[in-house]
Amino acid sequence: MKYLFYPGCSMQRNAKSYLDSLLALQDKIGAEFIELDDWNCCGATEYSSVNRTASHALVGRNLAIAQDMSNGTNTLMAACSACYLNLQKTDHYMGEDGLFDERINDALAAGDLHYDAGSLDVRHALDVIFNDVGLENIKKQVVKPLKGLKVAAYYGCMIVRPDVNNKYGNPEYPNILEELLSALGAEVVDFPMKTHCCSGHMTQISGETAYELIRRLAYGATQYDADMLVTLCPMCQLNIDAYQAETNRFFNTDYEVPILYFTQLMGLAFGIDAKDLGIGKEFVDPRPALAKIGVEVEEEAPVPRRSKKKDEGLPMPKMPGNAGGEN
Amino acid sequence: MTVTTEMRKQKGPWIDQLKGRALIEWVEDRTPGDSRLEMCIQCGTCGGSCPSGQDMDHTPRQLFAMLRAELEEEVLASNTPWFCVSCYLCTVRCPQDVKITDIMYTIKTLAVAEGRSAANTARDFSESFIGYVERYGRGFEFGLATRHALLHMPMSVPGLVELGLGMLTKGRMDMTPHKIEKIDQLHKILNRAKELEAML
Numbered sequence: 385m386k387y388l389f390y391p392g393c394s395m396q397r398n399a400k401s402y403l404d405s406l407l408a409l410q411d412k413i414g415a416e417f418i419e420l421d422d423w424n425c426c427g428a429t430e431y432s433s434v435n436r437t438a439s440h441a442l443v444g445r446n447l448a449i450a451q452d453m454s455n456g457t458n459t460l461m462a463a464c465s466a467c468y469l470n471l472q473k474t475d476h477y478m479g480e481d482g483l484f485d486e487r488i489n490d491a492l493a494a495g496d497l498h499y500d501a502g503s504l505d506v507r508h509a510l511d512v513i514f515n516d517v518g519l520e521n522i523k524k525q526v527v528k529p530l531k532g533l534k535v536a537a538y539y540g541c542m543i544v545r546p547d548v549n550n551k552y553g554n555p556e557y558p559n560i561l562e563e564l565l566s567a568l569g570a571e572v573v574d575f576p577m578k579t580h581c582c583s584g585h586m587t588q589i590s591g592e593t594a595y596e597l598i599r600r601l602a603y604g605a606t607q608y609d610a611d612m613l614v615t616l617c618p619m620c621q622l623n624i625d626a627y628q629a630e631t632n633r634f635f636n637t638d639y640e641v642p643i644l645y646f647t648q649l650m651g652l653a654f655g656i657d658a659k660d661l662g663i664g665k666e667f668v669d670p671r672p673a674l675a676k677i678g679v680e681v682e683e684e685a686p687v688p689r690r691s692k693k694k695d696e697g698l699p700m701p702k703m704p705g706n707a708g709g710e711n
Numbered sequence: 712m713t714v715t716t717e718m719r720k721q722k723g724p725w726i727d728q729l730k731g732r733a734l735i736e737w738v739e740d741r742t743p744g745d746s747r748l749e750m751c752i753q754c755g756t757c758g759g760s761c762p763s764g765q766d767m768d769h770t771p772r773q774l775f776a777m778l779r780a781e782l783e784e785e786v787l788a789s790n791t792p793w794f795c796v797s798c799y800l801c802t803v804r805c806p807q808d809v810k811i812t813d814i815m816y817t818i819k820t821l822a823v824a825e826g827r828s829a830a831n832t833a834r835d836f837s838e839s840f841i842g843y844v845e846r847y848g849r850g851f852e853f854g855l856a857t858r859h860a861l862l863h864m865p866m867s868v869p870g871l872v873e874l875g876l877g878m879l880t881k882g883r884m885d886m887t888p889h890k891i892e893k894i895d896q897l898h899k900i901l902n903r904a905k906e907l908e909a910m911l
Contacts, residue, residue, distance in 0.1 A: 393849050393850035393852075394850075396849075396885075396889065397852065397882075397883060397884055397885050398852060398878065398883040398884060399883075400882065400883065422891050422892045422893055423891070424844070424848040424849060424891050424897055425844045425848065425849050425850045427841070427844065428840065428850065429797045430836070430837040430840035430841055430844075431837075431840075431841050431844065432816040432820075433792075433816055433819040433820065433823065433834075433837040434819070434820060434823045434837050434838060434841050435820060435823075435904070435905060435908050436741055436742070436743065436816065436817060436820055436908060437904040437905070437907050437908035437911075438901050438904040438905050438908060440743065440904075441900050441901060441903075441904035442844070442897075442900075442901065442904075444900070445896075445897060445900055473743075476744075477743035477744045480743075480744045480745070481743055481744045481745075484743045484744065487904075487907045488904075490903065490907060491900050491901070491903040491904035491907060492900055493903075494899040494900050494902070494903035495893075495896040495897065495899045495900040496896070497896075497900070541796075541797070541798040541799055541800070542797070542798075542799070545798065545799035545800065545802065545803050546799045546802050546803055546810075546812070547803075555799075555803040556800075556803070580762065580798075581762045581763075581796050581798035581800075583762075583763075583796060584796040584797055584798070585796075585836065586763065586794075586796055588832075588836050588856075588859055589793070589794075589830070589832050589833045589836055590766060590794065590832070590833075591864075591867070592766070593763050593766045593794065593796075597762055597763070597796075626874055626877070626878070627874075629874075630870065630874070633870075665881040665882060665883055666881075667877055667881075
């Protein structure tokens with residue numbers, strides 16, 4: 385199956401491991417992801433705070449490019465939840481609101497582009513993998529079941545809400561990620577916070593607001609005894625991974641909840657090398673959890689440091705009676 | 712008390728943008744699709760569902776009541792839309808199907824056009840973000856993070872340096888932006904879109 389693929393800015397860098405792991409699955413799941421030509425940013429949650437028409441015209445350019453490329457497939461797939469939602473919303477509102485559609489196409493015409501609302505089916509990578517590939521085919525590819533690994537499925541917000549095309553059925557308590565992770569052999573723990581907010585961009589705006597939301601998720605995962613959270617969104621991964629230390633400092637806590645992408649766990653179960661799945665770039669080390677399923681991850685080559693001065697320093701006087709020397 | 716045109720004129724330059732409409736109508740007109748803003752029954756499900764509600768000046772329900780009462784200056788001065796995390800929990804739970812998250816975005820656009828500082832940090836973050844998008848066609852995390860941190864969180868910079876270095880050494884952040892090929896085409900589209908927005 386062929387799919388048009390919109391990677392989005394996050395997956396180029398901070399969530400590169402999500403991109404690498406997703407692309408590494410292609411052969412195993414019989415899918416081909418065709419990257420959109422010269423795509424631009426989706427505007428995240430920022431552009432629509434500044435100019436509504438421009439924010440949707442920005443997305444409209446990507447939709448128009450995708451429509452032009454849609455030879456043999458009309459599925460436009462995104463793996464980042466914010467990208468997915470923005471593509472979906474622009475398409476949806478253009479279909480619902482004629483005047484809005486006119487405005488967006490008027491703007492697109494300035495760049496010799498046009499988009500026909502409804503001509504693409506905007507889907508998230510999880511939806512494509514769960515519904516098109518299917519659990520039976522996924523199970524066939526599993527060579528290293530994730531037996532003994534306790535995972536909490538974490539969806540975040542934008543994949544299931546507002547879900548304008550009602551693809552997920554339940555905006556607060558979806559279940560397909562759990563089913564997928566179970567099919568990989570993992571033990572899925574209950575996690576009532578599965579669609580709670582990771583704080584989005586609030587880490588940049590109000591630390592107090594953000595850290596509380598991150599704390600709740602780390603607390604929830606710990607309470608339910610999860611070895612790790614499994615996500616499908618670069619923003620969720622970044623907030624919980626990179627800001628967990630800051631959250632711990634803020635609340636004087638010591639949470640250590642690693643968070644990986646579902647595509648990385650699929651890759652591991654399919655026997656793909658951890659390195660090819662981008663594992664090893666996390667702030668909260670997932671290796672202790674991965675050791676439970678016999679996955680060893682080479683440590684990233686440490687940044688060369690100047691040798692510590694201690695080696696060349698003057699000998700320190702020893703306390704009398706401390707015959708053992710150091711300590 | 713009805714708000715007269717004279718009284719409205721004293722409110723500030725943003726009033727010109729409304730073109731004689733009440734802010735509530737302006738928001739409805741500018742929000743794509745049907746915002747259903749006028750359907751709010753003041754039940755408070757939104758505020759009770761909001762993960763960042765505790766840090767907001769007003770709950771969404773209160774803000775909508777203020778819009779109806781034409782307390783427009785107060786609406787624009789409220790930090791509420793800026794503390795919206797776009798989780799859409801209120802939107803899916805609203806019994807009246809009010810597009811609450813979308814309405815929050817639209818209210819923010821007026822505050823941006825007005826250059827006001829109800830939530831300076833949030834507004835500036837959005838503007839910096841789109842500044843890079845408009846220049847390169849893609850987001851630029853390194854530029855955004857460093858600019859934003861220095862402007863708004865100078866006291867936290869020492870702590871953030873650790874995070875930033877981590878991002879760089881783990882290969883999770885680029886120090887140079889990526890520019891799309893047809894940036895001129897994007898500029899033409901965005902400029903036309905801004906003209907059209909101004910006509911609304």
